[in-house]
Amino acid sequence: MSLTTIDLAVVSRGKPIKDLPKRLQIASNGSTNELYRSVAATLSLSINRLRITHGRDRIAVPNSTETTIAEIGLEDQDMIHVKDLGPQISWRTVYIAEYLGPALIPVLFLFPLRPYLYNANLDTIPAPTKRQQLLCALLTIHFVKREYESMFIHRFSNATMPARNIVKNSSYYWIMVSSMAYHAFRPGPAAVTTLSETAMLCIGVALFIFGELANLNAHFVLRNLRRPGSSERGIPRGLGFGMVTCPHYLFEVVSWVGIYLVGGMRSWSILAFIVVGSVQMALWSKKRERRYRLEFGGRYKPKRFVMIPGVV
Template sequence: MAKITLTVEPRGKPIRRLPKTLTIALDASGEDLHNMIADVSGSSVHRLRITKGSDRSVVPNAKDTTIDDTGLRESSVIHIKDLGPQIAWRTVFIIEYLGPLLIPALFLFPLRPLLYFNFDTIPAPSDTQLLVCALLTLHFLKREYETIFVHRFSNATMPARNIFKNSAHYWALAGFNIAYWVFRPDSVAAVSEPNPILQYAGLTLFAFGEIFNFNAHLILRGLRRPGTTERGIPQGFGFNMVTCPNYMFEIIAWLGIWLASQLNWSVIIFTLVGGLQMWSWAWKKEKRYRKDFGDKYKKKRTVLLAGIC
């Protein structure tokens, strides 16, 4: 197919060795264009954002989008932006979950005398506190396993500076917040005889939520081939009820931890904050499914919790 010459201009921070023009075939892919710019400029391909000068729309870094598809023509202008240092999404998730994975056991055992020094006596952790610590550890071990072996990511990287913002939610609310308040010597979880109904109901919800959350993640993984960003319509248990059953089962598991903690307020605070964020993400995904698949997709009235929201 014919070749065209594009005018290349930096946007924002100057990029060393960025060429003023670039010749590329119309049947080359967006991925080819990104790789060419990265090669000639010596930049990481993950740091580059390419937009069209005519309307500032993004030229996707994708194998299935050709230069012809983007509407670029002879002498079209493209803007190249350096996004700055990047970090792999997989690494981001590993770091996010590492805090709440380690903090509960640290607070309950080696740091316990330091954290609760103002108590006259610091009793040994109650069975309920040990149970909550075990549930939190299992939950975030599962999260780490899924991050490494199950999840596939649409984008390879994100700006490195965002790691602190992304980690704050889990380290602060799921780590420090829950561990400190649940493991206090005077917390509701410190009782010697917990309510057995709350305890067994909590364990049941936790097991149900974790198992089917994992199942939903396996279904979502099967919709995307390695190295691609293509998506299919998810089907399976839960997907006929809400847009994102993985979020629904996540909330069910956290409600289980809340019950097992004997209704400790710090657990429900984390669950509510996380639930609001997941509700927002779920509606965005519902809108994307409707746009991408049209009449092939059965619209959902509730996206997060069946029959509620």
């Protein structure tokens, strides 16, 4: 195979990048990853800080070891735009940090911090009810599961995200779960006293167990679609994937409805968390549906509903 070297014009996109070369020569049969590494080397920056787009159509150039320069349509004398994304942090680190607080907060609020949160004396404050202890267990299990998935199951198409996201993401989860725990664990008559309350409790636990296991299964399906070290995916199939684009989000909502029923119908903070989370997950699901249609074309069966059958 003959080696063809092409000459590319290089332009900053957004804020000017110091020391960015005006031109760059690279082999047309080299990978796009080599293009990223070449630009990163000239700037002495991490490759993960860079986003390169084609000058003609502003389409992102993938950072891939399996895609060549020629395959994405870059030719001699073409222009590429380079953007510095700023300091980066791994997705896995952000996930672990944002779920660590919620995994610990329920137990801390219900037991060691209980008298301080509610300004009560240890000798007079009522012990947590069985319902509160069960709710605490469900919240803890949910977020410990998320930590497990973040550490051992998830494979990320992008290695990093902006470092500032660790504060934004963690603040949301830590504040929301603190609000839930504070209101749900207040001393008071929160015990189960009627048959209807007992039935609701049982339904809540059943929904939680089903939602958590089905969600875990969906995450294994998604994990196995992507080979280690690759960002390329297959078409997901399995429980729920025939109904909606993102059944893992559907099962997440099912699990949280179970938590809400266990917490009681007046658990407004839990309900608010479900509503806010559902809106965000619906937006992510719509983006994923569009991506699947573009990525897989005729091989993909389009979904009418992206997250909840008959709703969205």
